[in-house]
Amino acid sequence: MIRLILAEDEHLTRSAVATLLGMEEDLTVVGQAATGEEALEAIRAHRPDIAVLDIEMPGLDGAQVAEHVATHHPGTRCVILTRHARPGVLRRALAAKAMGFVTKNTPAATLAQVIRTVHDGGRYVDPELAATALDNANCPLTDRELDVLRQVGPASTADDIAAAVHLSPGTVRNYLSSAMRKLQARTRTEAAAHAREHGWL
Amino acid sequence: MIRLILAEDEHLTRSAVATLLGMEEDLTVVGQAATGEEALEAIRAHRPDIAVLDIEMPGLDGAQVAEHVATHHPGTRCVILTRHARPGVLRRALAAKAMGFVTKNTPAATLAQVIRTVHDGGRYVDPELAATALDNANCPLTDRELDVLRQVGPASTADDIAAAVHLSPGTVRNYLSSAMRKLQARTRTEAAAHAREHGWL
DNA sequence: ACAGGTTGATGACAGCTGTCATCTGTACTG
DNA sequence: CAGTACAGATGACAGCTGTCATCAACCTGT
Numbered sequence: 001m002i003r004l005i006l007a008e009d010e011h012l013t014r015s016a017v018a019t020l021l022g023m024e025e026d027l028t029v030v031g032q033a034a035t036g037e038e039a040l041e042a043i044r045a046h047r048p049d050i051a052v053l054d055i056e057m058p059g060l061d062g063a064q065v066a067e068h069v070a071t072h073h074p075g076t077r078c079v080i081l082t083r084h085a086r087p088g089v090l091r092r093a094l095a096a097k098a099m100g101f102v103t104k105n106t107p108a109a110t111l112a113q114v115i116r117t118v119h120d121g122g123r124y125v126d127p128e129l130a131a132t133a134l135d136n137a138n139c140p141l142t143d144r145e146l147d148v149l150r151q152v153g154p155a156s157t158a159d160d161i162a163a164a165v166h167l168s169p170g171t172v173r174n175y176l177s178s179a180m181r182k183l184q185a186r187t188r189t190e191a192a193a194h195a196r197e198h199g200w201l
Numbered sequence: 202m203i204r205l206i207l208a209e210d211e212h213l214t215r216s217a218v219a220t221l222l223g224m225e226e227d228l229t230v231v232g233q234a235a236t237g238e239e240a241l242e243a244i245r246a247h248r249p250d251i252a253v254l255d256i257e258m259p260g261l262d263g264a265q266v267a268e269h270v271a272t273h274h275p276g277t278r279c280v281i282l283t284r285h286a287r288p289g290v291l292r293r294a295l296a297a298k299a300m301g302f303v304t305k306n307t308p309a310a311t312l313a314q315v316i317r318t319v320h321d322g323g324r325y326v327d328p329e330l331a332a333t334a335l336d337n338a339n340c341p342l343t344d345r346e347l348d349v350l351r352q353v354g355p356a357s358t359a360d361d362i363a364a365a366v367h368l369s370p371g372t373v374r375n376y377l378s379s380a381m382r383k384l385q386a387r388t389r390t391e392a393a394a395h396a397r398e399h400g401w402l
Numbered sequence: 403a404c405a406g407g408t409t410g411a412t413g414a415c416a417g418c419t420g421t422c423a424t425c426t427g428t429a430c431t432g
Numbered sequence: 433c434a435g436t437a438c439a440g441a442t443g444a445c446a447g448c449t450g451t452c453a454t455c456a457a458c459c460t461g462t
Binding site for chain 2 (some may be wrong): 418419420422423
C-alpha cells in the first residue's frame with residue numbers, strides 16, 4: 001500500500017483528486033494540505049511514501065517544499081503538479097530533487113500510474129514538457145541581461161533596477177536594450193514577460 | 202436524476218470532479234468539455250439539466266457559453282466555476298443569466314448541493330464572493346477609463362490604444378492619467394494590473 | 403607585452419509618457 | 433433659456449525610454 005499526502009490550494013481539485021486516488025486499490029491518502037506549510041506539517045506527522053505537491057501555492061511553494069523534503073525526509077519522494085507547463089518551473093522542480101513532474105492536463109489515471117512509478121524508484125517527466133525543456137539551452141540572454149530582466153516590474157524605473165543590481169542606470173538601459181532586441185520585444189515589460197514565459201527568468 | 206455536463210480546461214480537475222459528481226445518487230455526468238466550443242456542442246447534443254462551466258477556458262469562456270445557453274437552450278441552467286473570486290467575473294456571470302456561482306475553493310460536496318439547488322430553481326452565489334462583490338460599487342473608474350485600461354498591454358503605445366478605442370492619442374493619455382491617479386499607480390501597466398486584480402477590468 | 407573579449411559607464415538624441423491648463427461641442431436639468 | 437456637467441481634443445513641458453557610438457578598465461590567452 002502506497003501512503004501519500006496531497007498538497008493543492010484549490011479545495012475542489014484537492015478533494016476530488018484525493019477521493020479519486022483513494023479509490024485505487026494500492027493507494028491511500030493519509031493527509032491533505034492547502035499551503036506549503038501545511039504540507040510540511042503533514043509530511044512530518046505522517047511520513048508518507050509520496051508527496052504530491054502543487055507548485056502554485058500561497059506561502060511556501062511546491063518546489064520549496066520538495067527541497068526541504070529532500071534534505072529532511074529522505075523516505076518521502078515528491079511528485080510535482082503544475083498548471084502551466086513552463087520549462088523554468090521544471091528546472092526548479094528537478095533542482096529540488098522531485099522525482100515526478102506532471103501537468104494538470106494529464107488524466108487522473110496517469111497521475112496514479114506516475115505515483116506508482118516514482119514509488120518504485122523511477123522518474124517521470126511530462127512528455128510535452130520534456131520537449132519544450134530544450135528551450136532552456138536555447139536561452140540567448142547573458143547572465144547580466146537576466147539579472148536586469150529579473151528586476152523588471154510593472155512600475156519599475158531604470159534607477160530602481162540600477163539600485164537593485166548595483167549598476168549605473170545607463171548600463172541597465174543598455175542591457176535591457178540588447179535583451180529586447182534578442183527577444184524581439186518593444187518594451188522592457190514585454191521582454192520580461194517573454195523571458196518568464198520561456199522560464200528563463 | 203439530474204443530468205449535467207462539465208466544462209473545464211484542466212483535464213485532471215475535470216476528470217476527478219466528474220467522477221466524484223457521478224458517484225452521487227441523483228447526479229449523472231452525460232458529457233465533458235475542455236473548451237467553450239466543446240461545451241456548446243455537448244449541450245446541443247445532450248440537452249442536460251445543468252451545465253457546470255469553468256470561466257477560464259481557451260476560446261469561448263464560461264460566461265459567453267452561459268449567455269448563449271440562456272437564449273438558445275432555456276431547458277439548461279448554468280453553474281459557473283472560477284478560480285479567482287473576483288467581483289468583475291461575478292458581474293459578467295450574473296449578466297449571462299448564470300444561476301450558480303462557485304469558486305474552486307469550495308469542497309466537492311458543496312458543488313453537488315449547489316447543483317441540486319439550481320436544478321430546483323434556486324440561485325447560489327459563493328458567500329465569500331457576495332461580500333467582496335460590494336467592491337463593484339466601490340470602483341472609482343469611469344466607463345471611458347475602463348475602456349482605455351482594458352486595451353493596456355505590456356507593449357501597447359498610446360496610438361495603439363487610441364486606434365482600438367477610436368479616440369485621439371492625447372485623450373487616451375488623459376484618461377490613463379486620471380485612472381492612474383485614482384488607483385495610485387505610477388504607470389499604465391500598474392494601473393491595469395490593479396484594476397484586473399479588483400475585477401474591474 | 404599585446405591583441406581581443408567581457409563588463410561597465412557616459413553622453414547624445416528621437417520619441418514616448420504623465421501631467422496640466424485650456425478649448426470645444428453636446429446633452430442634461432432646473 | 434441659462435447653467436452645468438461631461439466627453440473629447442489640443443498644446444506645452446519635464447522626465448523617462450530605447451538606441452547607438454564611444455570610452456575605460458579589466459581579465460585572458462598567446
